[in-house]
Amino acid sequence: MASHVYSKRTKVARVLINVNLGTLTGQGNGSGFFISTDGTFFTCAHVALVLKGAEIKKLPIFAQTSGTEHEKYMAFYSSCIDNPKAVFEDGQEVELQLEKLDMYYDFAIFKAKTGKIASERILETDFSTPIDYGMHTNFVGYPMCPGYAPDKNPFAFNLGYVSAFPEIQIEENGKYEHIQINALNLGGNSGGPLFIGESEAVVGIVNGNWSQYNVAYATSLKLLREKSACYF
Numbered sequence: 241m242a243s244h245v246y247s248k249r250t251k252v253a254r255v256l257i258n259v260n261l262g263t264l265t266g267q268g269n270g271s272g273f274f275i276s277t278d279g280t281f282f283t284c285a286h287v288a289l290v291l292k293g294a295e296i297k298k299l300p301i302f303a304q305t306s307g308t309e310h311e312k313y314m315a316f317y318s319s320c321i322d323n324p325k326a327v328f329e330d331g332q333e334v335e336l337q338l339e340k341l342d343m344y345y346d347f348a349i350f351k352a353k354t355g356k357i358a359s360e361r362i363l364e365t366d367f368s369t370p371i372d373y374g375m376h377t378n379f380v381g382y383p384m385c386p387g388y389a390p391d392k393n394p395f396a397f398n399l400g401y402v403s404a405f406p407e408i409q410i411e412e413n414g415k416y417e418h419i420q421i422n423a424l425n426l427g428g429n430s431g432g433p434l435f436i437g438e439s440e441a442v443v444g445i446v447n448g449n450w451s452q453y454n455v456a457y458a459t460s461l462k463l464l465r466e467k468s469a470c471y472f
Contacts (some may be wrong), residue, residue, distance in 0.1 A: 244438045245380075249395050251363050253326035253334070254382045255283050255431060256391055259290040261299070261320045266290075269390035271381030271432035272326060272350075273363045273442065279334075279352030281326060283431030284447045285341050286411070288324070288348040289317060293412030310469070313343055324350065328361070329395055340470040344414035345459060346447045347468050348431075363433055366441035367462050375402045377421055379446045379458065381432030390428070398423045400456060410448035410457060416467070418448070418457040425449035425456030434458045 255270040270287030274280065289296060296302055296316050305315040317338060324336040334357065336350040377400055382393040400423025409415040419434070425446060434444035445464070448457035464470070 242438075244440060245397050247440055248363075248380045248397070248433070248435070249329060251361055252380045252382075252395070252432060253328050254391065254393070255287050255324065255336075256327055257288065257290055257324040258322050259320055260322060267390055269382070269393070269428055270430045271428065271446075273431075273433050274326070274352070274357050274361050275363060275365050275442070277357050277359055277362060279355055279357050280339075281334075281336055281350040281352065282433075282442075282445060283348050283350065284445065285343050285346045285348045286413075286447075287431045288321070288338060288341060288350070289313065289343075290321060293343055297412075310341070310343070313341060317341070326350075326352075327391065342469040343412070345416065345464060345468045345470075346410065346413045347445065347459070347464055347470050349470050364441040365461055366436075366439070366443045367465050369436065369441075369443060371402060371419060371436070371443060371460060373402055373404075376400075376437050377402060377419075377423075377434060378437075379421075379423070379425075379429065379432050379434045379456070381429035381446065383426035383428040393428050396426075396429070398425065398429070398456070403455075408457070413447075416459075417463065419444055419460060421456040421458060422454065423456045424454045425451070429456075
């Protein structure tokens with residue numbers, strides 16, 4: 241395995257989160273990564289909430305909570321979601337606590353409860369490199385795989401190139417510019433890091449797909465830093 245793939249494999253983590261909602265219980269999964277030794281962890285909002293936004297909006301707790309839509313989602317999280325953790329392929333587990341959530345840009349920031357994270361687990365972030373048509377990209381994560389439980393999905397490395405920058409809405413999230421990549425993206429990859437070529441600096445976060453056409457979507461870190469409520 242190329243060294244740059246191996247390095248990413250040791251730094252990306254599964255995100256495992258429990259949902260407890262009356263008769264509905266289970267475990268959600270996705271991907272994510274630490275960006276600093278202070279334990280700051282990036283993933284998607286829909287990974288943090290486990291359920292889709294449209295499903296959450298139908299629940300009594302959402303309707304009965306006063307305040308903004310964001311406050312309603314946070315009330316759902318506080319009442320129904322527990323035990324979030326990042327799990328590396330070698331089995332190391334890091335308990336997480338939610339710090340910020342932005343459903344519009346499908347972005348969530350967690351912090352490690354233990355505080356410090358070893359430097360070898362950290363991925364560098366790139367908020368400035370321009371992303372253009374035809375660029376070769378790759379993303380990594382733990383997508384669903386036949387015969388595997390969510391907490392056992394194998395690591396996957398995906399190659400593609402940037403084909404478009406559509407302003408689209410994925411499920412219940414906001415309509416804004418996404419990076420369109422010609423690559424297969426499956427459930428479980430959400431929250432995984434996007435890279436350009438062999439660089440180990442993250443330029444975006446994978447958050448959607450158009451599976452019948454083998455198209456993946458990602459949001460650039462530059463856009464998130466400029467517009468996401470998580471940075472306010």
